Each structure stands twice: as C-alpha cells, then as structure tokens.
Amino acid sequence: MTAQKQLSTPIWENVEAEILQSSLTQTEYVIRGGRSHLFLLLAGQATLHMEETINEIQAPIFVWVPQGVSSKFAIKAGTRGMVVSIPELQLGVSLPSGSLGVDVRAALAEPIIKKPDPGSTVKQLQILTDTIHEELYNNAPATQDVVRYNLTLLLIQIWRASSTEITRSTSIPRSIFQNFVSLVELHITDHWTVTAYADHIGVTKDRLTSAVQRATGRSPLAEIHRKLFQEAEMQLLTSPQQISEIAYKLGFKDAAYFNRFFRKHAGMSPGQFRTKKQEQIPPKTFAAWP
Incomplete structure (x- = not known):
C-alpha cells in the first residue's frame, strides 16, 4: 500500500x-x-x-x-x-x-x-x-x-x-538579472530606485534595463512592483495585522498610497481583496498538506 x-x-x-x-x-x-x-x-x-x-x-x-x-x-x-x-x-x-x-x-x-x-x-x-x-x-x-x-x-x-x-558575478546579462532579482527580494520593502539597484550591481541603469527586459519582457520598475504586489498579497492573506500596519511593514509611509498601488495592480482595494480571497480558500485538511 x-x-x-x-x-x-x-x-x-x-x-x-x-x-x-x-x-x-x-x-x-x-x-x-x-x-x-x-x-x-x-x-x-x-x-x-x-x-x-x-x-x-x-x-x-x-x-x-x-x-x-x-x-x-x-x-x-x-x-x-x-x-x-x-x-x-x-x-x-x-x-x-x-x-x-x-x-x-x-x-x-x-x-x-x-x-x-x-x-x-x-x-x-x-x-x-x-x-x-x-x-x-x-x-x-x-x-x-x-x-x-x-x-x-x-x-x-x-x-x-x-x-x-563561490562564483563572483560577471557583467553578462543573465548574471545582471540574477543579481537584480536577489537584491529586489532582499530590499523590496526599502523601495530602492532602479538607479540604486544598478549602482549596487555595478552597471548602468540602461544596461540593467536591457538585461531585465530581455529576461522578463518587463522594465526593472515593473518587475519591482510585481514583486512588491506579490508580497502585499501574501501579507494580506496570512497576516492578522490591519491594512495600515501591513502598508507600513511593506515600506509605504502612507496607507492611502498603498491603497492606490494595490488597486492599480489588483483592480480592487486591499480590503476587498482580503475579503474575497479568504472566502475562496477552503478549510485545510491533512490530506491537502502542506
């Protein structure tokens, strides 16, 4: 069996x-x-x-x-x-x-x-x-x-x-993109500018833009916003905190700005998203783990 x-x-x-x-x-x-x-x-x-x-x-x-x-x-x-x-x-x-x-x-x-x-x-x-x-x-x-x-x-x-x-990063497009992804994941709530990411990687903003667009079809800023939106989704669905607290945790100084950012990507407010998704999640069972 x-x-x-x-x-x-x-x-x-x-x-x-x-x-x-x-x-x-x-x-x-x-x-x-x-x-x-x-x-x-x-x-x-x-x-x-x-x-x-x-x-x-x-x-x-x-x-x-x-x-x-x-x-x-x-x-x-x-x-x-x-x-x-x-x-x-x-x-x-x-x-x-x-x-x-x-x-x-x-x-x-x-x-x-x-x-x-x-x-x-x-x-x-x-x-x-x-x-x-x-x-x-x-x-x-x-x-x-x-x-x-x-x-x-x-x-x-x-x-x-x-x-x-241990391999040190080189200035080929794939390495640039990998470094960018890692830095975004580490600093997503710090709201770095695209220029700051380029400076940290050691390339120009234009070269970073070219590498990210080649890998994803999106601009660096769009990729940063996509990751930030994913993090916002996770926090809204897993954290018991108020939306204003989540906004602050994600690096937004203004809850209203967070609301506008989220609505732009989801087509609804953070509160509406949280309510809708929680209604759709079935109760957990052992058979469905994890």
Missing part, C-alpha cells in the same frame, strides 16, 4: 514543515506548485522521480527540489526525516544579504541530491529543520521571525553541503 500526499499549495502560504515517518507503508510526496522543498532523510531509503530520472537514495541524505521542478518522492517503510516546504517569497526574504545571497540563490536554482558529512553537517541540518518544525507547531510570539532566521541558516548549510564553488 502507498499513501500519497500532494505538495502543491498557493504561493502566499507560509513555510511549513512535517516529520517524515513511514513506519508501515510506503509514502509518496508529489511535488508541484510555487514552492521549493527540502527533504532530509535521517534513516531509511527513498525513491526520487525527478526530471525523467529515477534515483534510489539511502540516508543520511538531503534532496533540494527548487520551485518549478515537478517530482515524486517515495519514502520506504521505516524511513524517517523531515520535509520543509518554502514558498518563493519566503525563500527570497530568507536569503543572506550581499554577494553570499547571490551565490546561495544560484546554487538553489538547481536540484541538489547530496550525501552530507554524516557528522556535523547532518546534525546541523537536523537541528535547523527540527527548530523550524517546533516553532511552526507551537506558534509562539515572533514565530515567523525565528523561522526566517533559522531558514537563512538552513539555506546556507544546504549551499555549503552542496560543494558549490
């Missing part, structure tokens, strides 16, 4: 974690949607179907499945470990700052299957995933801040264990 779980949730959901423990039957996790996933196996075996390949893996091992990569992860009976599910927006804001964040983002853009050092590396990964799980389960004050802090450390540990060489 095989129990199957669908790992496909809306991008506005928060980080989630579950203990992997298949004691009597094989359990399959089918991964789809706007999330990245970390599977950490501490004991047992699993079969990974990913990108038309089949991998038989043995613990201790971790598997990183980036957003947009569909896969199926079947853990055998007796296997134990942890799975952490990370929305793209949460991944972006949890990346370390500076050039390290660019390097980590580049490494995590590809699938990773790695048998880490069975000593300290496995222990560090286990401590971090356990902490994230406990924080989410207990929902104590400042849970999201603690989760984000531990997620940053977790991403760095994955990058370290993947043995990815």
Whole structure:
C-alpha cells in the first residue's frame, strides 16, 4: 500500500514543515506548485522521480527540489526525516544579504541530491529543520521571525553541503538579472530606485534595463512592483495585522498610497481583496498538506 500526499499549495502560504515517518507503508510526496522543498532523510531509503530520472537514495541524505521542478518522492517503510516546504517569497526574504545571497540563490536554482558529512553537517541540518518544525507547531510570539532566521541558516548549510564553488558575478546579462532579482527580494520593502539597484550591481541603469527586459519582457520598475504586489498579497492573506500596519511593514509611509498601488495592480482595494480571497480558500485538511 502507498499513501500519497500532494505538495502543491498557493504561493502566499507560509513555510511549513512535517516529520517524515513511514513506519508501515510506503509514502509518496508529489511535488508541484510555487514552492521549493527540502527533504532530509535521517534513516531509511527513498525513491526520487525527478526530471525523467529515477534515483534510489539511502540516508543520511538531503534532496533540494527548487520551485518549478515537478517530482515524486517515495519514502520506504521505516524511513524517517523531515520535509520543509518554502514558498518563493519566503525563500527570497530568507536569503543572506550581499554577494553570499547571490551565490546561495544560484546554487538553489538547481536540484541538489547530496550525501552530507554524516557528522556535523547532518546534525546541523537536523537541528535547523527540527527548530523550524517546533516553532511552526507551537506558534509562539515572533514565530515567523525565528523561522526566517533559522531558514537563512538552513539555506546556507544546504549551499555549503552542496560543494558549490563561490562564483563572483560577471557583467553578462543573465548574471545582471540574477543579481537584480536577489537584491529586489532582499530590499523590496526599502523601495530602492532602479538607479540604486544598478549602482549596487555595478552597471548602468540602461544596461540593467536591457538585461531585465530581455529576461522578463518587463522594465526593472515593473518587475519591482510585481514583486512588491506579490508580497502585499501574501501579507494580506496570512497576516492578522490591519491594512495600515501591513502598508507600513511593506515600506509605504502612507496607507492611502498603498491603497492606490494595490488597486492599480489588483483592480480592487486591499480590503476587498482580503475579503474575497479568504472566502475562496477552503478549510485545510491533512490530506491537502502542506
């Protein structure tokens, strides 16, 4: 018998974690949607179907499945470990700052299957995933801040264990765009100008514009606004804060300006959006996790 779980949730959901423990039957996790996933196996075996390949893996091992990569992860009976599910927006804001964040983002853009050092590396990964799980389960004050802090450390540990060489950015269009995306995710609430992003990357505003338009078909400002709007959506759907508080949290000094910005992109006010979307979200069940 095989129990199957669908790992496909809306991008506005928060980080989630579950203990992997298949004691009597094989359990399959089918991964789809706007999330990245970390599977950490501490004991047992699993079969990974990913990108038309089949991998038989043995613990201790971790598997990183980036957003947009569909896969199926079947853990055998007796296997134990942890799975952490990370929305793209949460991944972006949890990346370390500076050039390290660019390097980590580049490494995590590809699938990773790695048998880490069975000593300290496995222990560090286990401590971090356990902490994230406990924080989410207990929902104590400042849970999201603690989760984000531990997620940053977790991403760095994955990058370290993947043995990815540190590469410094070059001035090719793809690298310019990747640096831009990483910086936007780090500074989205700081409301940097396009010129500020170009200066930080070390290129002219025109060259940044050309690289971003080539990659997305949008201007840098349109891409910044798109990311900011996505963050606003997530906050409106997951935060109990008042709209004025969310506006301030997103870097808007004026709630009325936030209202105009949101209405321009959504065609409705933040309050109308929050009410409409909450009415559409069905109650969560175990079968629909995460």
